[in-house]
Amino acid sequence: MTSYAIFLGCTIPARQPNYELSARKTLEKLGIELIDLEGFTCCCPAPIQSINLESSQAIAAYNICLAEEAGLDIVALCNGCFESLAMVNTALKNDPQLKAHVNEVLAKVGKEFQGTIKVKHFIQVLMDDIGLEKIKEKVVKPLSSLNVAPFYGCHSLRPSKLLQLDDPERPKIFENLLEALGAEAVQYRNKLKCCGGLLKGISDDTALSLAREKLVNTSKAGADCISTLCPFCFVALDIGQIQIRSKFKEVYDMPILHYSELVALALGVDPSELALSSHKIKADKVLEKIA
Amino acid sequence: MPHHNTNKNTNMSFSEEVTCRHGGETLTSCYQCGTCASSCPVARLDSRFNPREIIKLALLGEKDELVSGDAIWLCTSCFNCQERCPQNVEIAELFYALRNIAIEAGNSPNIYADFGSALIADGRIVAISKFGEKKREEFGLPPLKPVGLEDLNTILSETGFIKPEKKEASK
Numbered sequence: 001m002t003s004y005a006i007f008l009g010c011t012i013p014a015r016q017p018n019y020e021l022s023a024r025k026t027l028e029k030l031g032i033e034l035i036d037l038e039g040f041t042c043c044c045p046a047p048i049q050s051i052n053l054e055s056s057q058a059i060a061a062y063n064i065c066l067a068e069e070a071g072l073d074i075v076a077l078c079n080g081c082f083e084s085l086a087m088v089n090t091a092l093k094n095d096p097q098l099k100a101h102v103n104e105v106l107a108k109v110g111k112e113f114q115g116t117i118k119v120k121h122f123i124q125v126l127m128d129d130i131g132l133e134k135i136k137e138k139v140v141k142p143l144s145s146l147n148v149a150p151f152y153g154c155h156s157l158r159p160s161k162l163l164q165l166d167d168p169e170r171p172k173i174f175e176n177l178l179e180a181l182g183a184e185a186v187q188y189r190n191k192l193k194c195c196g197g198l199l200k201g202i203s204d205d206t207a208l209s210l211a212r213e214k215l216v217n218t219s220k221a222g223a224d225c226i227s228t229l230c231p232f233c234f235v236a237l238d239i240g241q242i243q244i245r246s247k248f249k250e251v252y253d254m255p256i257l258h259y260s261e262l263v264a265l266a267l268g269v270d271p272s273e274l275a276l277s278s279h280k281i282k283a284d285k286v287l288e289k290i291a
Numbered sequence: 292m293p294h295h296n297t298n299k300n301t302n303m304s305f306s307e308e309v310t311c312r313h314g315g316e317t318l319t320s321c322y323q324c325g326t327c328a329s330s331c332p333v334a335r336l337d338s339r340f341n342p343r344e345i346i347k348l349a350l351l352g353e354k355d356e357l358v359s360g361d362a363i364w365l366c367t368s369c370f371n372c373q374e375r376c377p378q379n380v381e382i383a384e385l386f387y388a389l390r391n392i393a394i395e396a397g398n399s400p401n402i403y404a405d406f407g408s409a410l411i412a413d414g415r416i417v418a419i420s421k422f423g424e425k426k427r428e429e430f431g432l433p434p435l436k437p438v439g440l441e442d443l444n445t446i447l448s449e450t451g452f453i454k455p456e457k458k459e460a461s462k
Contacts, residue, residue: 008435009415010416010417013423013427014415014417014418014423015417017426017427024432036435038437039438039442040436040438040439041415041438041439041443042414042416044410046387048416049387050364050387050403051390051406051452051455052394052447052451052452053313053388053391054450054451055446055451055452058446058449058450059443059446062442066439106446108445108449109442111442154370159370159373159374159381159383168374192371194333196332196367197367198368199365202365203337206365210333210336210367275430
């Protein structure tokens with residue numbers, strides 16, 4: 001049985017049981033074991049890199065060391081965690097000077113980065129370890145008739161040199177997964193642009209305008225829902241609609257579902273087991289359409 | 292082409308200060324083509340932000356304007372510009388370097404003080420409430436494992452992490 005160290009990060013355990021539940025239940029059905037390791041901290045994403053890039057890299061490397069000691073590859077559910085950890089993992093493997101520098105710091109806590117494990121995004125585990133054919137075989141409730149707008153978010157794809165998930169300008173991985181579930185992947189304008197999440201608390205108007213344009217464009221394209229790869233994008237687009245309603249006086253009523261929730265539903269997990277009540281914009285329309 | 296510091300009495304050495312830093316190494320490769328600005332999702336919406344202008348100011352040594360202004364904080368770190376830069380300037384990371392310098396000078400939006408305090412106190416930047424932990428149990432999720440808080444704080448102090456302070460008047 002393939003096993004991974006599951007890296008939850010901060011936002012998912014704090015706010016998104018729906019993401020974690022659907023991810024765990026999906027892998028349970030697909031025969032991959034998830035191990036919860038002791039000691040994982042914040043991955044130190046962009047907001048912490050903005051305070052001190054060197055501290056952030058060392059802490060990301062520290063977390064990788066914990067998985068190395070356990071002999072496990074890491075699966076990250078959050079784009080932010082995936083980016084922070086995968087960037088450092090690739091950078092340290094390729095840059096002996098940087099690795100030596102980080103290891104000097106890590107020595108103070110009795111760790112040493114070796115470069116022996118991989119850091120994967122959850123969608124990569126679905127696609128690489130399980131594969132489209134096996135997923136198709138396991139679908140018991142195809143999402144036919146459902147038009148899904150895939151929203152990648154930034155930190156699954158870029159910087160592509162270090163993350164190596166897919167082509168950063170013409171990615172296909174998400175569309176391929178949706179089609180394997182029987183859904184239609186909707187194309188729309190600005191699909192690969194930022195959700196605005198990281199500007200919250202810094203420039204709220206700009207953050208909201210960035211989220212709004214995704215809702216405008218996916219609505220125009222006839223999407224039944226937007227599907228996200230990242231908990232920050234989920235918040236920006238889900239709770240964002242409540243804020244957009246009061247600021248712009250516009251109602252989109254566009255359900256936002258993590259890709260893992262769609263996979264779990266297609267594999268036959270009962271909606272009542274998925275904490276769908278965590279969604280501000282209710283997913284009922286989607287559930288009715290696939291019932 | 293590297294930017295030579297020909298006059299020690301000017302601020303031109305700022306570009307050297309940046310290139311010596313983690314993240315800032317590629318600054319002087321910029322030839323101001325503007326691919327970054329035309330790829331930027333924020334520049335289309337917010338006239339205060341233009342990545343090409345910020346890089347120009349850094350090259351010209353306008354440290355005070357950059358460090359005390361709002362502009363460097365308006366990057367969403369989406370990496371679109373960095374992905375497309377024909378000169379391989381690591382633009383998003385360059386902005387981290389500029390922000391690191393600003394933080395050392397005591398300037399940052401107030402929200403960064405919250406991120407810094409949460410990281411030091413909890414090892415996470417979003418706190419998990421007791422209510423949240425109880426909810427996990429109800430949903431059948433496994434209990435959260437303890438965070439390596441002591442090691443994290445050792446690493447922070449070894450790497451000179453400065454906790455950003457809030458300003459009196461909100462920014």
